[in-house]
Structure formats: structure tokens, C-alpha cells
Amino acid sequence: MKERISTIIGDKESANIWMGTFHSVFARVLRTESDRINYPKNFTIYDTQDSRSVIKDVISELNLDDKVYKPASVQARISGAKNNLISPEEYRRSPDLTNEDIQAQRPMMADIYAAYNRKCYRAGAMDFDDLLFKTNELLRDFPDVLHYYQHKFQFILVDEYQDTNFSQYLIIKQLAALRENICVVGDDAQSIYAFRGANIQNILNFRRDYPEFAMYKLEQNYRSTKTIVNAANSIISKNKDQIKKTVWTDNEKGDYITLQRSLSDNDEGRYVANDIFETRMTRQAAFKDFAILYRTNAQSRSFEEALRKLNMPYRIYGGQSFYQRKEIKDLLAYFRLSANHNDDESLKRIINYPARGIGKTTVEKLIIASAKFDVPIWEVIQQPNTYPSELPSATMRKVMDFCTMIKSFTSQIETHNAFDLGQHIAQSSGLLKELHTDKTPEGVARYDNIQEILNGMKEFSDDVDPDNPEAVRTMTDFMIDIALLTDADKDDGDNDKISMMTVHAAKGLEFNYVYIVGLEENLFPSQMALHSREELEEERRLFYVALTRAKQRAVLSYAITRYRWGQLSQCEPSRFIEEIDQEYINVAAMVLPKQEPARSWNNERSNFFKGATSTAPRGNKPLTRLNTATQDDNQEVEEIAEGMEVEHARFGKGKVLKVEGKLPNTKATVYFPSAGQKELLVKFAKLKVL
DNA sequence: TGGAATGATGTTTTT
DNA sequence: CATCATTCCA
Numbered sequence: 001m002k003e004r005i006s007t008i009i010g011d012k013e014s015a016n017i018w019m020g021t022f023h024s025v026f027a028r029v030l031r032t033e034s035d036r037i038n039y040p041k042n043f044t045i046y047d048t049q050d051s052r053s054v055i056k057d058v059i060s061e062l063n064l065d066d067k068v069y070k071p072a073s074v075q076a077r078i079s080g081a082k083n084n085l086i087s088p089e090e091y092r093r094s095p096d097l098t099n100e101d102i103q104a105q106r107p108m109m110a111d112i113y114a115a116y117n118r119k120c121y122r123a124g125a126m127d128f129d130d131l132l133f134k135t136n137e138l139l140r141d142f143p144d145v146l147h148y149y150q151h152k153f154q155f156i157l158v159d160e161y162q163d164t165n166f167s168q169y170l171i172i173k174q175l176a177a178l179r180e181n182i183c184v185v186g187d188d189a190q191s192i193y194a195f196r197g198a199n200i201q202n203i204l205n206f207r208r209d210y211p212e213f214a215m216y217k218l219e220q221n222y223r224s225t226k227t228i229v230n231a232a233n234s235i236i237s238k239n240k241d242q243i244k245k246t247v248w249t250d251n252e253k254g255d256y257i258t259l260q261r262s263l264s265d266n267d268e269g270r271y272v273a274n275d276i277f278e279t280r281m282t283r284q285a286a287f288k289d290f291a292i293l294y295r296t297n298a299q300s301r302s303f304e305e306a307l308r309k310l311n312m313p314y315r316i317y318g319g320q321s322f323y324q325r326k327e328i329k330d331l332l333a334y335f336r337l338s339a340n341h342n343d344d345e346s347l348k349r350i351i352n353y354p355a356r357g358i359g360k361t362t363v364e365k366l367i368i369a370s371a372k373f374d375v376p377i378w379e380v381i382q383q384p385n386t387y388p389s390e391l392p393s394a395t396m397r398k399v400m401d402f403c404t405m406i407k408s409f410t411s412q413i414e415t416h417n418a419f420d421l422g423q424h425i426a427q428s429s430g431l432l433k434e435l436h437t438d439k440t441p442e443g444v445a446r447y448d449n450i451q452e453i454l455n456g457m458k459e460f461s462d463d464v465d466p467d468n469p470e471a472v473r474t475m476t477d478f479m480i481d482i483a484l485l486t487d488a489d490k491d492d493g494d495n496d497k498i499s500m501m502t503v504h505a506a507k508g509l510e511f512n513y514v515y516i517v518g519l520e521e522n523l524f525p526s527q528m529a530l531h532s533r534e535e536l537e538e539e540r541r542l543f544y545v546a547l548t549r550a551k552q553r554a555v556l557s558y559a560i561t562r563y564r565w566g567q568l569s570q571c572e573p574s575r576f577i578e579e580i581d582q583e584y585i586n587v588a589a590m591v592l593p594k595q596e597p598a599r600s601w602n603n604e605r606s607n608f609f610k611g612a613t614s615t616a617p618r619g620n621k622p623l624t625r626l627n628t629a630t631q632d633d634n635q636e637v638e639e640i641a642e643g644m645e646v647e648h649a650r651f652g653k654g655k656v657l658k659v660e661g662k663l664p665n666t667k668a669t670v671y672f673p674s675a676g677q678k679e680l681l682v683k684f685a686k687l688k689v690l
Numbered sequence: 691t692g693g694a695a696t697g698a699t700g701t702t703t704t705t
Numbered sequence: 706c707a708t709c710a711t712t713c714c715a
Contacts, residue, residue, distance in 0.1 A: 021705065022705080023705050024705090047705090048704085048705085072700095128704085128705045129705085131705085132705095192703075193703080193704075195702085195703065195704090196703085196704065196705080295702070295703075296701060296702055296703075297701085297702090297703085298701060298702095318703095318704080352691095352692095355691085355692070357691070357692090358691090359691040359692070360691085360692095361691080362691090483705090484705065502702090502703065502704090503703080504702095504703045504704065505703090505704080523702090526701090526702050526703080527701090527702080528701090528702055528703090529702080529703095538703095542703080563706080564701080565699095565700075565701080565706075566706035566707080567706090
């Protein structure tokens with residue numbers, strides 16, 4: 001969007017536009033105005049993990065049972081309240097909410113909410129929902145601030161308006177109140193965020209709030225072929241809740257939608273990879289023209305494997321984002337704590353990582369004292385006389401040393417650039433050394449990730465701020481809102497890659513060739529969404545979004561067996577497949593090249609296949625039987641012997657040094673040049689004899 | 691205190 | 706199946 005606007009109005013002008021997600025734009029506002037709401041300028045933003053950890057602490061401090069008060073659902077409940085601008089006090093006073101909680105046997109919810117907020121405040125931290133909640137408070141309680149931003153933002157455009165929640169709605173309403181120069185774009189058929197409080201009512205309110213509105217219906221689709229547009233229409237017409245409209249296109253009819261049935265999740269991966277490979281050749285397409293869309297992040301694995309085997313570049317969006325990886329969060333925790341000593345979550349994370357002799361008993365004592373006196377852990381350490389924690393003096397010394405180190409980082413924040421300080425912290429905290437000693441492939445990857453973020457800081461530091469070319473680009477600048485960054489913000493230069501992401505993440509994007517995979521009951525639509533018509537209709541809209549990402553060709557795919565929760569389960573094709581007008585669909589005969597000898601099928605699995613194929617469901621065209629190299633699945637334990645050369649899926653080639661233990665639990669000691677010596681249980685290790 | 695061994699548990703979807 | 710949490714022992 002930024003690029004498109006730049007090409008129209010030029011880089012200079014477009015640089016002045018505030019553009020971003022609600023969270024990032026208003027995090028920026030809050031940083032500027034933090035003193036108004038009694039937050040430190042460099043407040044920390046707690047991501048979902050951080051905030052769940054705080055909730056866990058609250059639950060245990062209130063002596064509640066985390067089987068009853070499940071942290072995840074408590075978190076969802078608090079989030080829901082915040083998105084509707086309900087404070088803990090209002091929550092407590094609301095008969096409806098209180099009754100719901102009593103019904104659900106969770107009467108203490110309001111207390112958890114209050115304690116959670118208190119803890120976040122004490123830590124100088126905001127969670128994602130706070131960014132919007134506090135913005136609302138700021139604009140509500142400080143007329144001069146409101147006035148300032150009303151003049152600053154004279155024109156407001158909100159895209160994907162159907163996905164805004166009440167909190168966001170009210171921010172916009174306040175800001176637009178003065179001039180009413182506001183334009184919103186939305187499509188009720190693409191509303192897919194009801195689960196996080198998005199409210200379609202906001203679109204309807206618009207007419208009421210701005211009676212002089214003008215409405216433009218955008219019913220012509222410029223993106224997709226007739227086949228895709230019509231198929232999508234046929235899907236969405238199954239929904240009861242919808243604003244009627246007729247989407248049409250002038251584009252040509254185009255390809256049929258392909259329906260592909262696979263025998264397993266792995267076959268599905270291989271099929272899609274092969275199809276991309278072929279399409280790329282026959283249509284002269286680039287990798288970046290392809291997208292694989294799935295319902296849940298966990299589904300990416302089989303596609304990754306298949307694409308890797310064919311040497312095709314891909315990029316996964318979302319999921320475990322780079323910034324959420326453990327090693328990255330560890331390093332960032334040093335940064336965060338250096339910037340904000342009250343950030344208890346970061347402190348707990350790193351006070352003994354890398355290990356420096358501060359064990360859990362010690363941390364436990366500190367936490368108890370911090371709760372008792374209602375002050376951040378840092379204060380407990382700094383003022384042992386005011387807040388006695390009863391640590392033995394030797395331990396106290398270690399804890400003090402840790403704080404001294406952090407303080408030395410703090411003192412350099414404003415004077416050093418982000419990279420220099422980042423490098424220094426990574427080194428003198430011992431983090432780099434700790435990761436460097438880990439020679440497992442995962443360990444090496446972690447070390448590389450740290451290097452990568454340091455590189456990013458280097459780039460950032462060398463970059464000149466056009467507004468202020470003299471200024472040192474500090475760590476504070478770098479750290480701003482890093483919790484809000486997603487993988488989509490990362491750019492590694494080579495962008496000709498196949499995209500893989502959830503359907504949610506794909507909204508607003510488009511690709512020539514789209515594969516919608518895992519179209520199975522209980523997966524898409526999700527098992528969680530089968531309880532009510534409303535939920536199912538949201539899943540259907542999600543499918544609509546997926547299908548309309550495609551410009552030229554869409555491939556729908558499902559597998560009849562799939563590993564879920566580590567178990568093989570049978571799957572039924574998704575109801576959405578049948579809901580498409582069948583005239584647009586072409587059922588593919590599965591064609592896969594002969595497999596290279598398989599390395600990994602075990603007996604249980606291949607037997608299951610034999611049973612499953614005979615009961616092929618429904619009237620699909622006959623399938624070319626997949627040749628899944630069953631010849632190799634009798635690879636029994638006795639085949640592994642000392643001296644053999646073997647290959648492991650992850651560690652690569654290696655030599656068997658020793659075999660011990662009796663049959664099904666035979667253990668082999670294998671030396672891998674790339675990964676060192678490993679002890680592996682033969683029945684799990686899937687070793688391939690070379 | 692710290693590491694290894696064992697056991698529980700969880701999967702929607704995102705900022 | 707992975708990851709985390711808990712437990713156990715040096």
C-alpha cells in the first residue's frame with residue numbers, strides 16, 4: 001500500500017502519511033503521550049506469550065486452580081473485555097459478565113483481570129489490547145490531546161473496516177469527529193476476525209454516525225477469472241448473514257478450479273510441490289506467483305518438506321514468527337530490561353540465562369517479596385532493606401551482579417548506536433557463548449538467528465534518519481514496537497519465493513496460482529467452529545477469502561488421512577468443496593512421479609494405507625494409485641548394524657558405531673559429521689541404510 | 691543449584 | 706509430535 005501511494009503522490013509526500021495497523025499507529029501515539037497516562041516513555045509491549053505468563057502468575061498467586069481458570073481462556077476473556085472497553089471495575093459491576101462467570105464456575109475472573117492489569121502497569125507494560133484501550137482513555141480524558149490529533153489527522157482512511165472491533169471503532173470516531181473526513185472500505189463477506197472482537201455492526205453504525213455519507217459499491221472484480229469469481233459467489237450465497245451484492249468481472253473465463261485428493265498429508269505436500277513445479281514450467285511463472293494457503297499454521301510442515309526436496313524457494317508468513325523464537329526473545333529480553341527495569345517478564349526470563357547460579361528458589365523468593373510489597377522485582381533487588389527478600393548474602397551478591405550488568409547496558413542506551421550496544425549485550429551477557437557451544441543443527445540455527453538480528457541492527461544503525469541525520473540511531477529506536485512486527489515486515493532481498501501462510505494472513509493479498517489445502521471437515525471448517533451457524537459462516541467467509549486470492553487458477557486439495565496430534569487420523573472432504581457450484585470444478589487425476597525409495601514409512605502406517613485405499617470415499621474420478629514406495633517399509637530394526645553408513649532426515653549422513661538393546665527398542669549410536677555423535681532409538685529415527 | 695529424565699498437554703485464526 | 710512443566714538426583 002505504501003508503495004502504491006508513493007508512486008501516485010511521490011516519496012516525499014507519502015513519507016508524511018501515518019500508515020499502519022491500528023496497533024502500530026497508536027503505539028506510536030502512546031509513546032509520544034505516555035506521560036499523560038502515567039506510563040514510561042519506553043514502556044514495554046507484552047506479546048501474547050508475555051501476557052499469558054503474567055496471567056499464569058496471577059492465577060497461582062490468587063491460589064486458583066489453573067485447570068478451572070485455564071490461562072488461555074482467561075486471556076481470551078480479558079482480551080474480549082478490553083476490546084469492548086470494559087475496565088476491571090466495570091467488569092466487576094456488570095451483572096451479565098459476572099453471571100456468565102458464575103455459570104462457568106469462574107467467579108474470580110474480575111479479580112484476575114484487575115490483578116493482571118495491575119501487574120502490567122507495575123511493569124510499565126501494555127499488552128496488545130491495551131494499546132487500543134489506553135488510546136481510547138487518552139483521547140477521552142485529555143481534550144487537548146484529542147484536539148491535537150484531530151487536527152493532525154485531517155483525513156482518515158480505514159481499510160478492511162469489517163475487521164475492526166469496538167475499541168478501534170471508537171478511536172476512529174473520536175478522531176474523525178471534528179472534520180468527518182473519513183473513508184472506510186470493507187466487505188462483510190470477508191469478515192473473518194469475529195473471534196477477536198471484530199464487529200460487523202461498525203459498518204452499519206457508519207451510516208448512523210455520519211448521516212451525510214456517500215456509499216460506493218465496488219462490485220466489479222478486477223482480479224480474478226470468471227470461474228473464480230462465480231465459484232466464490234456460489235460459496236458465499238450459502239451464508240444467511242450477508243449483505244446482498246453481485247460481484248462480477250469482465251475477465252475471461254479462465255481455468256477450471258482443480259480438485260485434488262491425496263492419500264495423506266505428505267502426499268498432499270508432494271502433489272502441490274509437483275504441481276507448482278510443472279505449472280511454473282508450462283506457464284513461465286515465477287515462484288512468487290504461487291501461494292499455498294492453509295487453515296492452521298501447523299499444516300505448513302508437509303509442504304516445506306516437499307518444496308525443499310524439489311529445491312524450490314519458499315517463505316512462510318506468520319506462525320512462529322522470527323521475533324517469537326526463544327533465542328530472539330532471550331536477547332530482546334536483555335534489551336527490554338535494559339530499557340525498562342520494571343519489565344518483570346524479561347527479568348525472569350534472563351536473570352539466570354545463561355546460568356549464573358541464580359536458581360528457582362531465589363527467583364521464587366524475589367517474586368514473593370515483589371508480590372508482597374507490590375513493587376517490581378527490580379526494586380526488591382535494589383532496595384533489600386525496604387523490601388526484605390531473605391536471600392543468603394552470597395546469592396544476593398550474584399543477583400546484584402546481574403543488576404549491575406543490566407545497569408551498565410542501560411547507561412549506554414542513549415550514547416551508543418543500536419548495533420554496537422546489541423553486539424556488546426549479546427557478548428557480555430554470555431548469550432552468544434551459550435549458543436555457540438551448542439553444535440546441534442537447532443543450536444547452530446539459533447546462533448544464526450542471533451547473528452541475523454544483529455545484522456538487522458547493523459543495517460538499522462547505519463541507516464540515516466532523514467529528519468535528523470546527526471542523531472545516533474539508538475537501541476530504543478530499534479526496539480520501538482518490535483512486538484508488533486511480523487515476518488511480513490522482514491525482507492531478505494530475494495523475493496521470488498513461493499508464499500505459504502494461513503488464510504487469515506492472506507487477506508488483502510493476491511496471487512496468480514493459489515493452492516487451498518487441507519480442505520477437510522474438522523480442519524477447514526475448523527472443529528472449533530461447528531457449534532453454531534455464526535461460527536460456521538465465518539469459516540465459510542474464510543474460504544471465500546481464500547478462493548478470491550487467486551487471479552488465474554485455484555487448486556483445492558484435501559487428504560484422506562492426516563497426522564494430527566502425532567496420530568494418524570482419517571478425514572472427510574470439507575463441506576465447502578460440495579458447496580461450490582460443480583460446473584466450475586475439475587477433479588484432478590493424481591499424478592505423482594515415482595517416489596525415490598522412501599526413508600520413513602513404518603509398518604503401521606503402510607498397513608493403514610492398504611486399508612484406507614479400498615474404502616475410497618465419494619464419487620471422485622478414479623485415481624492413479626500413488627506409488628508410495630512400499631517396498632522399503634519393511635526396514636526392520638535388525639537391518640541396522642555396526643559399521644553401516646546411514647542417513648537421517650535431519651542430521652544427514654552418518655556411520656553406525658554401536659547397536660544395543662533388544663528388539664523393538666534397539667538403540668544405535670551414530671556419528672554424524674554434521675551433527676556429532678547421537679544415540680537414536682532405531683524405531684523412531686527413520687534411518688535409511690545407504 | 692542445575693541437568694537429566696520423565697510426564698503432561700496442547701491446535702484455530704492475529705495484533 | 707514437540708514443547709513445556711515437573712520431578713528427581715548429583
